[in-house]
Amino acid sequence: MNRRVVYTRGGPPADVVTVIEEPEPAAPGGGQVLVRTTAFPVHPGDLQAIEAYPGEAAKPVPAGVEATGVVEAIGPGTRVAPGVEVGGRVAVFPQPGAWSQWIVADAEVVVAVPDELSDEVAAQMLVNPLTTVMLRRAAEEHPAFGYDGLLVQTAAGSSVGRLVTGASQIHNLPLVNVVRSARGADELRKRFPDVPVVSTEHPGWADEVREAAGGRPVSVAFDPIGGKPAESLLDLLAPGGKLVVYGQMAEEAISVPASTLLHKSLTLRGKNIGRWMSEASAERRASDVAAAKLIALALKDQFDVAAAYALDQLANAVEHAVRPGKVGTVLVHPW
Template sequence: MARKVIYGQSGNPADVLSVAEVDVPGPPGVGQVLVRVHAFPIHIGDLLPIQGPYPSKTAYLTPGIEATGIVEAVGPDTPVAAGVATGARVSFFPHPGAWSEYVLVPAEFVVPVSDDVPDSIAAQMLANPITVIMLRRELEKHATIGYNGVFLQTAAGSNVGRLLSAVAQYHAIQHINIVRSDVGAQTLRERYPRVPVVSTARPTWKEEIREHIGARPVPAAVDPVSGTLARDLLQLLSPGGTLITYGVLAKEPIPLHAGDLLHTSLGLRGLIVLRWAETVSAEQRAHDMATAAQLIARGAAEAFDVAAQYGIDEIAQAVEHAVRPGKTGTVLVTIP
């Protein structure tokens, strides 16, 4: 038997999630890899479907999109990445139902994990880095990025935010980080002392950003919050700039008038990492997954903070911690 996290109705994740004993999946077929999961992260995006309308009337669903573990078996005549073999440590993304002890995963979504990478990093080494890769591609559509242009980033203290800062610094891309508290701003300054940080807790935060911008163009902003903060970001962009939204942390919609876009030719762009596998070629997917793994080797491992670890039987406590205000890092769940 094997354990997996399930839910059969929508609601508060801590209330509706439970752990069930199920049969171990059968042997992998062609194109599949059977992975025994050792650890998985809880991303805020994992919890959103649980809180929305329940999509099935006939079955329980299992959350999750990425995890790390050991290869139990490889399907017959299945091409795999170098280093992926029975007994090897691997991570996978994206695959629905990752919060399970055993998962049958398409081989193209499985990458090997180096021996010097702990499970705490391996479990979260794909989704957030690939999000950052997608964001960087969008940013680089603006000619001034990497030169005299500067981009704005909200939720800069999140794992994605810290990783994007690390990547931007590595490639000498100028940016300004935005967080919601003075404490968070100070923490980020200590980690990335060369990157300006502004806290929205200060009533003058927009003026402070303008001072940091100076005469430089602001061609883009990246934002997982949305709501009124997104409107404020649009007001800070240069004509022709783009607001890149990759999350909906705020409950309210963006209060926006069409004139706010028309008079300055501003653009809105939505990105979601779950659509990455559908929107790029197989070659690009393989390249992106390899790049995600390389970020750790390049010294970006400091962006993979862990807020806490829980066992799978503590799933209610784990998801409660994952949404706790002020949390730094990702909550991980282990399966002993």
């Protein structure tokens, strides 16, 4: 049998997801790869998609988009990425229904895992590093980025935030990190001693960011939260600056007076890793995946695991994934 995570309606993920049993998949056809899953991550975006699902589904909706595992079979005549072979470790993204013991994946979303990476890193090898690549590309569209311009990011202690910091250090890009708590700021300073960190617990945190910038203009800001934090970043941006929003953790909307955008000539941009597959060309996807692998190899110590759960503990895993103060990604082992 195959055990798969599904849901039939939107709502709090811990309440609506369930594990069903179904027959084991048949041999893969042309263009397909059969993967025995060894771990999958519980990303905030996964849970947001479940919570926002509209109405009742006519049939169960498979959950998840990323996983790691071992190739069990390759369909006849199927072209696969370099290194993908029977018995080899792979990462899969984006593959709807990745929260499953078995995955019949489209060959184009199956990527070989380097031997140097643990299974824990392999389970996180694509979504967060690809998000980092996507964000950097959005930042590089600003003419000042990488020159006199400075980057500021909120939620800097998150899984993506740590990768953005590490990648910025590798490429010598100036950055100021913003986190919610003084405790989180102390933790981030231990990881990245040379990168300024500001806590929004301090009423004058925005002035602290300006001081850390040392007179350099804040040309680009990254924010996965929305709401008030995003509004504060717009105030920090220099004229011509750009705010890239890539998440929706806050419930409240971003309120922006038209005068703010007009007088400072600001750009507000939304980026979503879920659109990467449809918007990027095959050549771009291949390049981005190669960059994601390099990020995983260079920053493998930044892929923290908050906890690992068995599939029977799925509700606990989902609850842990949204727990305040969580550091790292929650993984589930489906066997």
